[in-house]
Amino acid sequence: MTAPDVRTVRVRFDGLCVSVESSAPEVLAEVERAFRAMVVDPPRGGDVDTVVATLSVTRLDDGYEISKSGAEAAERGPLAEVRRAIRYHTTRAFLEARTEWFWVHAAAARRGGRGVLLPGSRGSGKSTLVTALVRAGWRYLSDEAVPLDPASDRAVPFPLTPEVRMGPRRSLSREAVSALCKREGALDRSAICREPARITEIVFVRFAPGVSAILEPVTAGEAALQLLDGCLNFQHLGPRAVRYAAEAAGRLAARRLTFGDEDAAARLLDGPAGAAGTAAS
Amino acid sequence: MADSSFAEAIPRRIDGVLEAGLPDELLLHVPGDSTASVLNATARAVWELCDGRRSVEAIARELAQRFDAAPGEILTSVRDAVRDLARLQLLALSSPDGTPG
Numbered sequence: 166m167t168a169p170d171v172r173t174v175r176v177r178f179d180g181l182c183v184s185v186e187s188s189a190p191e192v193l194a195e196v197e198r199a200f201r202a203m204v205v206d207p208p209r210g211g212d213v214d215t216v217v218a219t220l221s222v223t224r225l226d227d228g229y230e231i232s233k234s235g236a237e238a239a240e241r242g243p244l245a246e247v248r249r250a251i252r253y254h255t256t257r258a259f260l261e262a263r264t265e266w267f268w269v270h271a272a273a274a275r276r277g278g279r280g281v282l283l284p285g286s287r288g289s290g291k292s293t294l295v296t297a298l299v300r301a302g303w304r305y306l307s308d309e310a311v312p313l314d315p316a317s318d319r320a321v322p323f324p325l326t327p328e329v330r331m332g333p334r335r336s337l338s339r340e341a342v343s344a345l346c347k348r349e350g351a352l353d354r355s356a357i358c359r360e361p362a363r364i365t366e367i368v369f370v371r372f373a374p375g376v377s378a379i380l381e382p383v384t385a386g387e388a389a390l391q392l393l394d395g396c397l398n399f400q401h402l403g404p405r406a407v408r409y410a411a412e413a414a415g416r417l418a419a420r421r422l423t424f425g426d427e428d429a430a431a432r433l434l435d436g437p438a439g440a441a442g443t444a445a446s
Numbered sequence: 447m448a449d450s451s452f453a454e455a456i457p458r459r460i461d462g463v464l465e466a467g468l469p470d471e472l473l474l475h476v477p478g479d480s481t482a483s484v485l486n487a488t489a490r491a492v493w494e495l496c497d498g499r500r501s502v503e504a505i506a507r508e509l510a511q512r513f514d515a516a517p518g519e520i521l522t523s524v525r526d527a528v529r530d531l532a533r534l535q536l537l538a539l540s541s542p543d544g545t546p547g
Contacts, residue, residue, distance in 0.1 A: 384471065385468040385469050385470075385471060386468055386471035386473065386484030386485075386486070387464070387484070389468060389472075389473050389482075389484065390482060390484055393475075393482050403477060404464050404475070404477060407464050407466050407473060407475045407482060408464075408466050410466070411467065411468055411473045411475070412465030412466075414468060415467070415468050415469055
């Protein structure tokens with residue numbers, strides 16, 4: 166009996182590549198779903214991109230094992246856990262190859278000359294909101310991690326497939342939020358922004374059932390603290406992160422968007438009040 | 447520390463604290479620490495006068511003059527700000543004779 170063929174899926178970002186190898190087609194299908202807009206064909210005639218990590222996923226009798234090049238320990242779990250681990254390790258590999266940028270736990274979208282950074286903690290509604298913005302005609306930059314160039318405030322596109330939590334429209338504990346199933350947000354390839362976009366405003370996102378959509382100003386101090394709280398590579402940047410958070414918070418308009426209806430929230434951001442200042446809907 | 451003796455305490459900014467200016471506020475971070483703090487305009491004014499030479503009372507007098515306010519009113523705010531900053535380990539306190547507070 167011959168061994169099953171090992172196939173490779175490559176995920177590309179900014180001239181870098183993460184390779185995911187497996188003989189399990191369901192694993193490779195998960196990678197292609199999670200990074201649909203970032204998957205590239207294998208190179209012909211030599212690598213153009215720099216491979217920054219290789220993930221190997223093996224199917225076991227009771228689940229899967231995922232190992233990363235250079236890592237000491239492998240992780241084991243069911244397919245859903247493998248999907249989560251692949252998203253995490255792939256993002257982490259790109260982040261560690263581009264530590265000069267300020268990586269923030271956020272979604273981001275662009276429309277015309279407006280670039281909106283949407284920081285928020287897990288379960289805050291970032292993915293739900295950014296998919297609503299795309300439905301409203303905005304262009305998609307990311308739903309999870311946004312690399313910002315501190316020299317220009319430009320967000321480099323990191324277009325993972327957005328994942329929207331499915332659950333009751335009411336307040337849940339953090340643990341309950343984490344346990345919710347996710348579904349992929351519909352994303353047309355034409356909606357993906359492929360060029361860096363300058364961030365012109367910061368909108369901190371908070372999901373609140375029962376609220377339509379409210380936009381309120383945030384002080385520069387609070388914006389700086391929340392940016393630092395969402396910084397994914399603070400250990401690499403240290404003082405530079407602090408300085409950039411303060412500069413960005415002082416320079417960019419910062420507001421908080423509380424919403425229970427993501428389409429109402431998208432209309433609010435889209436409208437004149439959303440573009441100009443505080444508004445309630 | 448009792449309020450009366452606290453007024454004589456001399457606060458000094460801890461060395462190495464990173465400061466990043468904001469429009470009306472100040473962001474502070476101790477390298478190696480996992481937290482950051484934001485000072486509002488009042489706390490920022492107090493912080494900037496904590497040079498290891500002025501007492502809490504002297505800081506209050508100077509700010510009262512600057513903002514044309516009653517020294518007694520300002521002293522409470524200054525005392526509270528210094529206590530908060532000391533609790534966050536951003537300030538060191540000493541007595542007039544140099545003994546650490």
